[in-house]
Amino acid sequence: MNIHPLIENLVPYRPGRPISSVQKEFGLTRVIKLASNENPLGPSPLALEALKNALSDLHFYPDPSSRKLVEKISQHFGISALELALGNGSDELFDQLIRIFCNPEESILVSKGAFSAYPISAQAARVKAIEVPLKSNFEIDLEAFSKILSEKKETEKIRLVFLPNPNNPTGILLDPKELKKFLSKWAQDPNLLIVLDEAYHEFVRDPRYVSGLIYRKEFKRLIVSRTFSKAYGLAGLRVGFIACPTFVVDYLNRVRKPFNINLLAQVAAYTALDDVQFIHQVCHLTWSELDRIYLRLQEMGVNFIQSSGNFYMLETKRDIKDVERFFLEQGVIIRPVDNYGFKTWIRISVGLPDENEAALSCLKSCFETLPVKDFT
Numbered sequence: 001m002n003i004h005p006l007i008e009n010l011v012p013y014r015p016g017r018p019i020s021s022v023q024k025e026f027g028l029t030r031v032i033k034l035a036s037n038e039n040p041l042g043p044s045p046l047a048l049e050a051l052k053n054a055l056s057d058l059h060f061y062p063d064p065s066s067r068k069l070v071e072k073i074s075q076h077f078g079i080s081a082l083e084l085a086l087g088n089g090s091d092e093l094f095d096q097l098i099r100i101f102c103n104p105e106e107s108i109l110v111s112k113g114a115f116s117a118y119p120i121s122a123q124a125a126r127v128k129a130i131e132v133p134l135k136s137n138f139e140i141d142l143e144a145f146s147k148i149l150s151e152k153k154e155t156e157k158i159r160l161v162f163l164p165n166p167n168n169p170t171g172i173l174l175d176p177k178e179l180k181k182f183l184s185k186w187a188q189d190p191n192l193l194i195v196l197d198e199a200y201h202e203f204v205r206d207p208r209y210v211s212g213l214i215y216r217k218e219f220k221r222l223i224v225s226r227t228f229s230k231a232y233g234l235a236g237l238r239v240g241f242i243a244c245p246t247f248v249v250d251y252l253n254r255v256r257k258p259f260n261i262n263l264l265a266q267v268a269a270y271t272a273l274d275d276v277q278f279i280h281q282v283c284h285l286t287w288s289e290l291d292r293i294y295l296r297l298q299e300m301g302v303n304f305i306q307s308s309g310n311f312y313m314l315e316t317k318r319d320i321k322d323v324e325r326f327f328l329e330q331g332v333i334i335r336p337v338d339n340y341g342f343k344t345w346i347r348i349s350v351g352l353p354d355e356n357e358a359a360l361s362c363l364k365s366c367f368e369t370l371p372v373k374d375f376t
């Protein structure tokens, strides 16, 4: 059989290791997972309560239009219900957008050192991912994006642009002025769609940040994505949504599976939106812990990046395989980000205070134990 080279060479997404697999391999009872930016406070308690009541309905298929959830999101975020689409995680929506709007051999434009789900979905659809290098300060280089679009949009048939704001794994925001300039130039182009991925929106505290939602009236080809996986604590149920033009909703409704948002996911996401208190609690914990962690990292002389997400990235200057193993042996799962081009860096999610303490003390002993290596 003739397998397309993009499929043949596809390297699957590298998820954080599950707790149970680390317990088994290293013979540990207590393992802390700080590898997938999950919510350390668990799911919203209101959502949990609603889930218990929904369990007796599990013999029914879910509402294929997720009507109640769509209406709730519409009210909550001030987005027309006709301009909303739900996905089994926002990653399903990215995948479907690529399948709908890019034909094989066409392209998407992404940043190097950015969320890897976009190029993987592209490759699976036999679509090329053109990668723009980061700036030397690790910011996404919107000027370089613009230059490539000016020069190669037609020849490379670039159809979709993915911009995570803030970026994962760096936690860095797009420059608000550059973003507006970029959108005014490209988010009105009839042959392009721009996807702003705001998975960590709730955690952003930089006063200069603006959500893409406010630009949607002005820039008609802009799509904004959000997720219930991070601040809402519902990663295991898989719900994300996009605010997008109605014609995008229409195509998604043709392509998607009829029951892509399962019954429990609909109930939990719906109820979690009412739990405003919980989101505040999650953000305050994240922010106060990040501030404390930064101080500790400074004391230790560690090179790290100030994050707008619920995670932080730091340079270990050591062999990354050894570092990962060192953490695992101590029962702490972190994320090496060498596959994003950050050779000796790791990304650690913000957990509960004692979990963060465990990660920091592990980092300290890791630095004392493993030799510094020069990778430049």
Ligand SMILES: *Cc1c(COP(=O)(O)O)cnc(C)c1O
Pocket (backbone or CB within 6 Å): 037, 088, 089, 090, 091, 092, 115, 164, 167, 168, 197, 199, 226, 227, 228, 229, 230, 235, 238, 239, 240
């Ligand atoms: C975690 C994350 C998402 C959310 O993915 P889901 O499929 O909704 O769980 C999206 N984008 C980025 C950049 C992320 O880090």
